[in-house]
Amino acid sequence: MSERAQWGSRTGFILAAAGSAVGLGNIWKFPYITGTNGGGWFVLIYLACILLVGLPILAAEIMIGRAAQAQPVVAFERLKGKPTGWSLIGWMGVIGAFLILSFYIVVAGWSMDYTVKHLVDFGKPIREQAVAESRVYEATTSTEAMRDSLIAARADRIADPRIDAIEARVAPSVWKLNAEFESAMAATTDSEVPDLVRRARLLGDPRVQAAVSKVESLSAEMVDVRDDANRTAKEEFDDLDEASIRRQGADQFRRGLIGDRMGELFGGLATDGWTSIFWAGIFMFLTIAVVATGIGKGIEAACKVLMPILIVMILGMVAFATTLPGFAEGMSFVFKPDASALKPSGVLEALGHAFFTLSLGMGALITYGSYQKRGTPLFGQAVWIAGLDTGIALLACMMMFPIVFSFGQDPGSGPGLVFISMPLAFAEMGSGGILLGAVFFFLLTVAALTSAISLLEVAASYLIDRWNWSRPRAVISIGILIFGIGTLVAFSMSDGFFLASWTPGFGMSLFDTFDFVTSNWLLPLGGLLIAVYAGWFLPRKFRDAELASHSKATVGAWLLLVRFVAPAMVLLVLAQKIGLYDANELLYSIWN
Secondary structure, three states: OOOOOOOOOHHHHHHHHHHHHOOHHHHHHHHHHHHHOOOHHHHHHHHHHHHHHHHHHHHHHHHHHHHHOOOHHHHHHHHHOOOOOOHHHHHHHHHHHHHHHHHHHHHHHHHHHHHHHHHOOOHHHHHHHHHHHHHHHHHHOOHHHHHHHHHHHHHHHHHHHHHHHHHOOOOHHHHHHHHHHHHHHHHOOOOOOOHHHHHHHHOOOHHHHHHHHHHHHHHHHHHHHHHHHHHHHHHHHHOOOHHHHHHHHHHHHHHHHHHHHHHHHHHHHHOOHHHHHHHHHHHHHHHHHHHHHOHHHHHHHHHHHHHHHHHHHHHHHHHHHOOOOOHHHHHHHHHOOOHHHOOHHHHHHHHHHHHHHOOOOOOHHHHHHOOOOOOOOOHHHHHHHHHHHHHHHHHHHHHHHHHHHHOOOOOOOOOHHHHHHHHHHHHHOOHHHHHHHHHHHHHHHHHHHHHHHHHHHHHHHHHHHHHOOOHHHHHHHHHHHHHHHHHHHHHOOOOOOOOOOHHHHHOOOHHHHHHHHHHHHHHHHHHHHHHHHHHHHOOHHHHHHHOOOOOHHHHHHHHHHHHHHHHHHHHHHHHHHOOOOOHHHHHHHHHO
16 A cells, blocks of 8 residues: 655645635525524624534544544544444545535535626626616606605514514414414415304414414514614604605615526526536536645645635625725624524524534544644644634625625525625626626635535545545546536426426425435534544544643643533534424523
8 A cells, every 4th residue: 555645734734624614604604694693692602612612523533534544434443453333433424525515516616607607797787677677666656655665674674683582582382383373264264164263263272372372462562663663764764855765765676676686597597407517517627636636736735725815815805895884784793792683593503503614524624634644733733724714704704794784685684695695786886896796706616615625535535545546546436426416416406307206205405405414414423423432432542642742731621522512512403403302492491
């Protein structure tokens, strides 16, 4: 067997490992889950979870890889000195990496598609048509109608978070029972049975009666909140002159049109299997080319170029964001804590994302750690990797939310934040949005590529370490197989897909199925088992050798976290994700 490849430098390893962690999750998922969970408090809890869960398991993965000098499946056998059931962790990582990359290349392909679209200013005809239609709206709509529309939109933005806070005072099961009652009443409207009789029959169940009574008792309070929001919004717009009302009314109408068309455009791309697989194929080719070249000349060299490019681009976008009128509001949203905007399930989402964003549980850092020499200080590297990943996630928020607020978008718009809200904002900028949009989506593509490289390496390294395949043969073979599965994923949302029974059978598309299985099962279980193994079962001679350069206090703190805190918190996430309990329901029961 040939001598194992090694990283050329400590910096190269840190950049490659950070590149594995930094991906679509940082620039796509983290901002939108921050938005849907109210910003400030979510960010603080996320940072705490990185420290308590992410960092200890990250260090554990690197330690296992360095001690074994092998990829995940083989690593546990080498550490044990014989076949062991712990190799299941490695297999879960290989399968997880395989499945994730099969849909990851599709999303990365969408980023490439949008990069090119912005270079050719695809938003121009959309913007021009929206402007033309807004002119018609402006010419045919009265000032009072515009004022009413602006008041309604502003009132919704004021009232919705307050109403969410009121809803949080009642257990989710209560709202569910009330919704079932209201649905049954609405479905039987045409019945000959009088309303009072139908209501009495449905309220015969004491649980339903209690739920409906509780919700109805809050209805008046919600009405008051809505009325107050309307008054506040009305006062705000009553003070504006006619010219301001008409300008803002036309702007709101135009942005609504652009938003609708951007949504239709993205929906068309997501359901167009041929276009999706074209871009996914180019992205997969780039990933294969880097990984097949080797560790030093391929992965390390690529990450030494790609990571600085990514950091420079995102810093440049943040610098631009500081010039926008919505910068202060965006920063307040991200960094100002608002406890009323965060639900218990949001706390677990912060914990889950802190875990997944660092590429934990899939064996990527075990694999990367195996290419590093034993004995170099461990925890300092782990802090650098986690710090770079977390810093880029926060910078992504600082880049995106000022743009979102400056152009009247909803920060809690969910997954559409990147592929709908951001293109809308770039379209609103006119000619300047061409370059900014291209930079933004190229940045997203670069982030995706650094993660995809590590995912492919995890899967291909099994063939290299176990069966002594040459690197090009292993990488190309696995890459083609992943692309084949990715083709099915790309077409899974297209009309006429030959696996048409998949969605009704599983309740979700093939794309969503792969995402659910990996995010809810494989990665949490993998991370949990890695923490348990590193804390309790890793042979002491290996652990002592890897941690020899660290103080007893540092090692003791790490053992406490990896043995007790991290497993307990990962178990909470796992149980919530697979539906064993509802965090909002549980916490409400505890408090009441």
